Amino acid sequence: CEKNKAENNPNKPPLTPTQQKETVNEEITLYFGDDQAEYLIPEQRIVQVEKNASDEKLVKVIIDELIAGPKDQSLRPTIPPEPRLLSVEINNKIATLNFKEEIRTKHWGGSAGETMTITSIVNTVTELNSIEKVQILIEGEVQDSLIGHWYIGEPIERSEEIIKR
Numbered sequence: 273c274e275k276n277k278a279e280n281n282p283n284k285p286p287l288t289p290t291q292q293k294e295t296v297n298e299e300i301t302l303y304f305g306d307d308q309a310e311y312l313i314p315e316q317r318i319v320q321v322e323k324n325a326s327d328e329k330l331v332k333v334i335i336d337e338l339i340a341g342p343k344d345q346s347l348r349p350t351i352p353p354e355p356r357l358l359s360v361e362i363n364n365k366i367a368t369l370n371f372k373e374e375i376r377t378k379h380w381g382g383s384a385g386e387t388m389t390i391t392s393i394v395n396t397v398t399e400l401n402s403i404e405k406v407q408i409l410i411e412g413e414v415q416d417s418l419i420g421h422w423y424i425g426e427p428i429e430r431s432e433e434i435i436k437r
Contacts (some may be wrong), residue, residue, distance in 0.1 A: 304347035309384040311436035350392035383421040
């Protein structure tokens with residue numbers, strides 16, 4: 273019974289669960305396809321991120337939201353739901369995004385679909401001031417294209433022309 277007395281000692285500080293990191297709300301802009309796969313349409317979203325999170329961590333959250341798809345029913349997803357982002361590195365204003373193979377193998381195909389996927393990733397990520405270009409890798413490797421239509425062997429710049437505001 274002495275053990276129970278010690279555990280119930282009011283002078284003993286209570287056990288606290290592992291401290292959770294403080295989060296803040298961040299407004300982000302995601303780009304999804306229109307119903308004709310001609311233009312990207314911006315969608316604003318509020319996400320929770322760790323306070324003082326690095327841009328790499330923020331990009332991971334942003335890409336997860338992009339993969340989750342639009343909330344607006346009139347917009348179309350631009351990335352299949354299966355791919356995962358393996359890693360993010362930002363150097364000299366270039367974000368290198370390393371995706372699992374499913375970004376290619378589960379893609380629905382077509383040149384318009386590939387355009388929507390690549391430009392939505394690039395335009396969404398370059399909303400961050402620290403990023404001007406995006407290099408897309410698949411399983412850690414530079415590829416010539418995602419599914420055969422767009423050259424992705426070098427970092428890609430933002431495309432304002434495809435955005436419909």
